Amino acid sequence: MTNDQQTITEDQWHKAALIWSFHQMHHPVGPVDAAIGLGSHDLGVAAYSAELYRAGLFPTLVFTGANSPTTAKVFPRGEAVHFREHAIELGVPADAILLEPHAANTGQNITLSREVLAAAGIHPATVLLVSKPYMERRSYATARKLWPDVDIICASEPLEFDDYLKSIGDDKLVLDMLVGDLQRVIEYPALGFAVEQEVPKDVHAAYESLIRDGFTSRLIA
Incomplete structure (x- = not known):
């Protein structure tokens, strides 16, 4: 998994794909107001x-x-x-x-x-x-x-993870965004910005691993 910005290892790809799946709610879409x-x-x-x-x-x-x-x-x-x-x-x-x-x-x-x-x-x-x-x-x-x-x-947009990476054209940016959004899911409830949601242990472990690997440009202080 490569792009002009950074080579993404297979392990990082699998961890990112796990977080990608967690971020999606899989809601049935029907008529709304x-x-x-x-x-x-x-x-x-x-x-x-x-x-x-x-x-x-x-x-x-x-x-x-x-x-x-x-x-x-x-x-x-x-x-x-x-x-x-x-x-x-x-x-x-x-x-x-x-x-x-x-x-x-x-x-x-x-x-x-x-x-x-x-x-x-x-x-x-x-x-x-x-x-x-x-x-x-x-x-x-x-x-x-x-x-x-x-x-x-x-x-x-109903895209597979690989297809989304290709559509954006910057693997590093997408992984940084995945990590940054998960940080907000985890931390924003305590700040009063969002409701609490349980993060599965394997998703949390993948998140911490990608942070250690340097996918941190979208993290909040």
Whole structure:
């Protein structure tokens, strides 16, 4: 497993694949009142949101996100703005999309999207969160904490781990992100940012091993 940035060993790949699987919630996807596409470096979120809209699963789609150090150069006008434009190119009507261009973290993605929906007169009972594949669990835990009266379903582009690595083109970045998101799943409940979730022992061991191997650029202090 190689790329221009770093060679990924077979052992590291297997540990990362274990964490990848844990991050996904495996929720059955069905009709909901509204969907929220969470901004990131991964334009696949916009593409999959558009696919689910065209399948008739929801009438309203919110794209949320400003910029992060990872996305500032790729999406200079903000994640949500670029995601919206991509979804329109893929056939989603502009009037079906609400824009939330200010969120700087997952908590703000949830709370500000809720405000945008409310301002449009939409008070959903069911919400679909569309995210990167390895962000499902963290987005779920965050939404359950901050929007507890809504039924949350999580979805992401249905890619195998190897296919996702190829789509991003930077193995080191993806492994760093996998580790960073798992750290947040583990630590954010104590900070009041998310609900508690049990992390299996083998997943936790894989996480600690990848940290020792240096996949740490997305860890919080």
